[in-house]
Amino acid sequence: MRIVSIGPDPSLAYRPNLMPEAKEKEDYRNFKTGSLFDRVYNTYKLMHTHQTLDFVKQKHSEWSCCSRTQMSMMEAIMSLDQLVDESDPDVDFPNSFHAFQTAEGIRQAHPDKDWFQLVGLIHDVGKILALWDEPQWAVVGDTFPVGCEFQNSIVFRSNSFQENPDDKNSAYRTKYGIYEPNCGLDNIYMSWGHDEYLYRVLKKNECSVPEEGMYMIRYHSFYPWHSHGDYMHLCNDKDLQMMPWVQEFNKFDLYTKTTDLPDVDNLKPYYQSLIDKYCPGVLHW
Ligand code: INS
Numbered sequence: 510m511r512i513v514s515i516g517p518d519p520s521l522a523y524r525p526n527l528m529p530e531a532k533e534k535e536d537y538r539n540f541k542t543g544s545l546f547d548r549v550y551n552t553y554k555l556m557h558t559h560q561t562l563d564f565v566k567q568k569h570s571e572w573s574c575c576s577r578t579q580m581s582m583m584e585a586i587m588s589l590d591q592l593v594d595e596s597d598p599d600v601d602f603p604n605s606f607h608a609f610q611t612a613e614g615i616r617q618a619h620p621d622k623d624w625f626q627l628v629g630l631i632h633d634v635g636k637i638l639a640l641w642d643e644p645q646w647a648v649v650g651d652t653f654p655v656g657c658e659f660q661n662s663i664v665f666r667s668n669s670f671q672e673n674p675d676d677k678n679s680a681y682r683t684k685y686g687i688y689e690p691n692c693g694l695d696n697i698y699m700s701w702g703h704d705e706y707l708y709r710v711l712k713k714n715e716c717s718v719p720e721e722g723m724y725m726i727r728y729h730s731f732y733p734w735h736s737h738g739d740y741m742h743l744c745n746d747k748d749l750q751m752m753p754w755v756q757e758f759n760k761f762d763l764y765t766k767t768t769d770l771p772d773v774d775n776l777k778p779y780y781q782s783l784i785d786k787y788c789p790g791v792l793h794w
Contacts, residue, residue, distance in 0.1 A: 596650035635703030657686025662737035693745035
């Protein structure tokens with residue numbers, strides 16, 4: 510059995526200077542300084558160099574049939590014990606903990622919405638791609654549309670796209686690029702990663718996650734949109750209707766990232782019951 514830290518060490522009460530510092534909201538998503546800066550920047554530099562329209566199309570055809578393996582949702586979540594997300598300036602522990610932290614945050618604020626809690630639990634499970642030898646720059650990190658202009662709110666926009674061939678392609682580097690105004694996010698190619706992959710896995714396996722939840726899963730890393738209001742000219746009415754749900758989700762995804770790690774073994778039975786309801790059994794990945 511795995512031993513995990515269960516909440517704060519009581520003896521810290523007598524050694525207050527060793528207490529983990531409470532993080533203010535403005536301390537999250539610091540892409541300018543911090544001990545993890547190099548790791549984060551290098552991941553985005555590779556992502557912004559290699560995520561092109563052609564690359565994304567190739568990944569869609571590679572992964573959309575979900576024929577890599579079969580496993581249950583809980584197995585997939587627990588496999589993230591082996592993954593530390595190299596793009597994240599706020600997390601330096603395995604992603605499995607972040608799954609339960611997000612879900613528990615949602616459970617506290619939305620005790621009546623079990624589907625929302627389930628989404629908190631599973632939203633990052635597409636990062637399992639990185640355990641199957643996909644490079645992290647093609648799995649983790651914020652997402653953005655390809656096939657049109659890379660807008661300014663993308664992290665490291667000013668100094669990470671110089672070697673991306675699409676940034677020099679006149680067909681792609683305009684406001685709309687290959688897309689029609691208000692064509693809807695569903696008709697856009699997003700940079701390839703865990704969001705789109707999990708969305709496709711859930712569709713393929715006919716999981717019964719409600720539409721709001723599917724939007725959260727598919728666009729939770731699309732910070733330029735949900736947190737900066739960019740790319741609105743590509744959205745249709747449906748996207749605008751769903752955006753507040755993605756933003757509500759984001760509060761928990763981001764601000765539950767603390768070094769106070771949850772007792773996963775204790776929480777598992779409750780979350781297994783949600784999995785059994787919304788994405789039961791053995792799934793195709
Ligand atoms: C989050 C967010 C973070 C990124 C993570 C992703 O949704 O976009 O910035 O580091 O990989 O899961």
